[in-house]
Amino acid sequence: MDTISKTDPILENPVEIQKKLIETISKEPKAARIMHICGTHERTISKFGIRSLLPPEIEVLSGPGCPVCVTPDNDIDTAIILAKKGLTVVTFGDMLRVPGTEESLFDARAEGADVRMVYSIDDAVKIANENPEKKIVFLAIGFETTIPTTAAAILRGLPSNFYIFTSLKLTPPAIDLLIQDINVDAFIAPGHVAVITGTAPFSSFEKMGYPVVVAGFESYDILLAVAMLQKQLKEGAAKIENAYPRAVKAEGNKIALKMMDDVFDVSDSDWRGLGTIPNSGFVLKEKYKDHNAAILFYDLYKDELTRLEEVRKKKKKNCICATILTGKATPEKCPMFKKACTPSTPVGPCMVSDEGMCHSWYKYNRD
Structure with a gap:
């Protein structure tokens, strides 16, 4: 992977570079609706007030780039049900507080269910090794950025009492669906996803006539991406450009991609807000069926999920x-x-x- 050069002009004087980028963007700006697909991009944009620095002709929209946010009610409900049935459910901290249909994992823990927070799948495996008498279910969420860590742990070998419930998502299929129903002119692609996948998965946007720039996560990275997209739009171009070469290679991380391919099959997947999207998720391959919580514990949660589906249909939704x-x-x-x-x-x-x-x-x- 490329390293950051000590002579990189952005790193030497980021403030001055940002000023020049804003001047470039503001000079005869091309009206555009630009969508990013990354929660970290949104955090940077909001934190540094980047929208306020851009000309009013340029609108920056936020797409489905937060893995916690797109995890559907069904998957959260399933984890809650399994915890209440006596299994130990472990997952990342944010997931504990996401509301399911009637409650959250945090609520279930307050009621006595064994729900634990971990920072990685390796932490979850450690819990399984330390508690051989318990059935440990890891609720695995994330995009291409974190999926390889789950694959790596599986390839190393899992304890017999360790199970995985997958709610893993692939980014490009969701955007392919999204652009059919929204008015967008260009995209900022997520740098951390592209570190793994490379730039090829975003080629469909290019074929459909959308300029795409892969961006990093500093404020100057976002401004550079906007400037590059403005240039493409003014020239009538539609291509993929990499504004994050210090971390992203065109071919991605071949080792990580192979691990993912060895462990998972691509499947249809439910996304909160988007519904079921073909070929947008991962499930464990047949050879790992002994660790597949969705199959092994289906009888424990299927009836309750049916009830909760009816509850959701009747529930008034004020949350948008x-x-x-x-x-x-x-x-x-x-x-x-x-x-x-x-x-x-x-x-x-x-x-x-x-x-x-x-x-x-x-x-x-x-x-």
């Missing part, structure tokens, strides 16, 4: 997280934003994760 995830609304349009819904009392997943748009806007847009 699904609309926000598709770039059709911003948080201040939600009647509960900063009122009933806050980081300490989240109603929807967009307020839970620090990569969620509602959380970022609550934290940084204080007007």
